Amino acid sequence: MSEFKLHHLVTELIEHLGSRASPEWCVENLQKDSAATSLSSYNHVTQSCIRQLARKSPDPQSFIAKYEELKAKDTDCLRPFVQLLSVISEDRKLKEYLQKNAKKATTELQNPQVSQGSIGSISGAVADSKVIENVTTKDLPRIRIRLQKEAEIALGKRTLPSSKRENQGKARHPNYHSPVMPNWNNVRPNMNLDFITDHSGPALFSAPLGPIPVCSQESMLLEDILSCLEGAEGDYIVPDPLQGPYETRMFSISESVDPSLREFTEKILPLASHYSMVMRFIQEKSQFEYGQVNHALTAAMTALMKDYMVFVAQLETAHRKGSFTLHKLWFFIQPTLHTMEILANIASTISKSGAKGGKVLSLLHERTSSYTGDPTGQELCLYLTQKACVPYMEILEKWVYKGVICDPYQEFLVEDNEVIQKEELPLDYSADYWEKRYTIRRERIPVFLERVADVILRTGKYLNVIRQCGKNVKSPQAEEIVYTIKKRQYVEAIEKAYHFASITLLQLLMQENDLMGRLRSVKHYFLLDQGDFIVQFMDSCEAELSKNIDDIVPTRLESLLELALRTSAANGDPYKDDMRTELLPYDLMFQMFKILSIETDEEKEYRLPSDKLQLLGLESFSFGYEVKWPVSLVLNRRAIACYQMIFRHLFYCKHVERLLCRVWMCNKVAKSFALRAAKTYASAFALRQRMLNCVQNLEYYMMVEVIEPNWVTFFSSINKVNNVDDVLVCHSDFLDNCLKDCMLTNPTLLRTVNKLMAVCVQFCHFIQVFALHMRRYYLDAELTSMLGPAYESYEGSNVYAEETPPPSPEHQSTMACDSDSFEQSIAKFNLQFTAVLVGLLDKISELGRENNGEKLLNVLYRLDFNTFYTEQLERLCTDRPMVENGKEGTSG
Secondary structure (H helix, E strand, O other), X not given: OOHHHHHHHHHHHHHHHOOOOOHHHHHHHHHHHHXXXXXXXXXXXXXXHHXXXXXXXXXXXXXXXXXXXXXXXXXXXXHHHHHHHHHHHHOHHHHHHHHHHHHHHXXXXXXXXXXXXXXXXXXXXXXXXXXXXXXXXXXXXXHHHHHHHHHHHHHHHHHOOHHHHHHHHOOOOOOOOOOOOOOHHHHOHHHOOOOOOOOOOOOOOOOOOOOXXXXXXXXXXXXXXXXXXXXXXXXXXXXXXXXXXXXXXOEEEOOOOOHHHHHHHHHHHHHXXXXXXXXXXXXXXXXXXXXXXXXXXXXXHHHHHHHHXXXXXXXXXXXXXXXXXXXXXXXXXXXXXXXXXXXXXXXXXXXXXXOOOHHHHHHHHHHHHHOOOOHHHHHHHHHHHHHHHHHHHHHHHHXXXXXXXXXXXXXXXXXXXXXXXXXXXXXXXXXXXXXXXXXXXXXXXXHHHHHHHHHHHHHHHHHHHHHHOOOOOOOOOOOOOOOOOOOHHHHHHHHHHHHHHHHHHHHHHHHHOOHHHHHHHHHHXXXXXXXXXXXXXXXXXXXXXXXXXXXXXXXXXXXXXXXXXXXXXXXXXXXXHHXXXXXXXXXXXXXXXXXXXXXXXXXXXXXXXHXXXXXXXXXXXXXXXXXXXXXXXXXXXXXXXXXXXXXXXXXXXXXXXXXXXXXXXXXXXXXXXXXXXXXXXXXXXXXXXXXXXXXXXXXHHHXXXXXHHHHHHHHHHHOOOOOHHHHHHHHHHHHHHHHHHOOOOOHHHHHHHHHHHHHHHHHXXXXXXXXXXXXXXXXXXXXXXXXXXXXHHOOHHHHHXXXXXXXXXXXXXXXXXXXXXXXXXXXXXXXXXXXXHXXXXXXXXXXXXXXXXXXXXXXXXXXXXXOOOHHHHHHHHHHHHHHHHHHHHHHO
């Protein structure tokens, strides 16, 4: 079972039980337990569980009989279910919990009037009555037409045969069309090749045989036995009604028959029982809905039954010639009795288990393997298995040699989930195409193909993609796949087909569609690998992206992107025209936390409508990339979304860096201030430099120490792959590692980095506003610094001095107050920045203590290269136990 399906089932089970356990924890424990349990000990564990449950059962014999019945039907998941029951029986708390839930469910069933469904039906009825009251004469024609349609549909369903209604009720693939045949066995019982038992009551025999001599009785019994061997009842041997459709046929013998002859007859009659079982199986499984494998198996059995009927005719000829006795009959039927017993056992097992397709082949393969010490029985089972495998192997050949599934009865191990043609699908369908269109149905896999099931799936998928690209698919090594006891022949044929398909598709992607060129192009733009392009783009788009998302004109962004692409080094990229701009309705934090909160208690918090998020263009902007088939198999929607998340993170950090650099340019004027005045701004300059150093080191870490090494590893791995699945795995690992090491998958670190960026942005805005307020004095200082003494001795300077009088005492006091508030604000920003940064370094240090190989430790070494924050970190580590103990004492 796949991990996704296991996670889904565990989540559904937890919801039904009302538990608060984490699905991830349960799945992890289940996978550990399954890995720890070896196949050799599996049967032993099951038998011990059965013995334990039987001891605790109120009726052990009924429990064991029921288990044997289910085992004979080859019921799916029987052994795991028995082990689950054993675990429940040993856990007292779990039993009490399940009993409590069972009582609650019983109470709700006994009081349906207070259930939600009844309330809903009552309210629905009230609503219907209100609608009826509002009906006018204008609505009558429309109502009459609707009633006629509903009546026609109901009449059509009523006139359908029951088997057809059952088939239509089942969920079928849209391409599935199964003709429905009349049930002739019930409509015309005389056409039946099995016994006709229309008597209800005691068996009716002819005149008693008591006064007839024993030799004459033997001749009459021989006539009856030969009739029973052909499915017709005799005068003194009558078939009993069946206890069930798949039960063994029993016979009643007249009491007037001689006891010795009676006992001998009872030894021969199992052959007639086997005949009855086989003929019932042939007649039932020959219908369309049971699939081609059952059809082929019944055809093989029919050929054997023809030989059987010839054998019975030969016995009748010998009887007509005389001197034929029961002893001779018993001697002649020995080989046939063994053959018919095997056929009857196979028919009974398949019928009781409701097997179809691959499951039938699994049963036949296991039966063939079980007759290792019986050459005749093994040869017979091998013959049946080979004949039944023919249609299945034909489907397999079309799949592994052409990439086409021709499976009208849903028997093949690969299922095609496509409902419409690929040309009619949405553009993002390729994101789920590879994983969801073709899936393996584990219950349909024959035992002898289980080891190569994944190879079979990938082979057909590869060929299917090649065929959809307009390429001619013709395997040069196509050979007939035939079932044999030894797997070597068909396994080798499948592996050869897989090798051809994987090499062909890989060449199609790598050479004809230039996959690596596409990935390099994506790296240039999404991972900021093309430096001059991103600088030009931000220079031209920053004013537009600073607006509210509703005020941005998307076409203007597209034009500016085109301009940046044409005027930078990106102009040499052959795939630059596939770049697009996107304005997403959520910011990076919302997107990441929505992903990370899936299947958690916080998931509901991230289902807010997008109109509640007031975003700027910088927070919602991202690049898009147009990818065509078949490259979209690798650069699918999930991969593009991962690239976008990394880009948004880097892009916003780059934006913050540009804001801090702008503050640096704005502060250059203060260099010409007097020493006393410059001291006022020294703390702001120092804080700005610390912020700039922090942001630049974070960018360096993500781009040089995370993305680039992972890209080199990915590039070296991609040159060694042999199939597209390995390409997908390598690409997925590259993106996952980048997301993890860029602190995007850790909610705590992501939230802290976002706070750090927010403090930097607030600081930049504050400095810019303050600089605008003090602009006149900055201009004076700048003019003085540029002109120097010439400015003071200039003749017009007196005029300027006259026009601009010195600041008044009131203005001087206002400037002093502004200076005080400025210093206080800078000190506040300093505290905020230091607290958030120390918190980030502390979390990184904590991760490093848990894992010495954590790459994030490089951030700690870079930002605290001179142990500037070491003292604060040590103080924080010392205070943490005291805070935790205080919380425990308060809770206690």
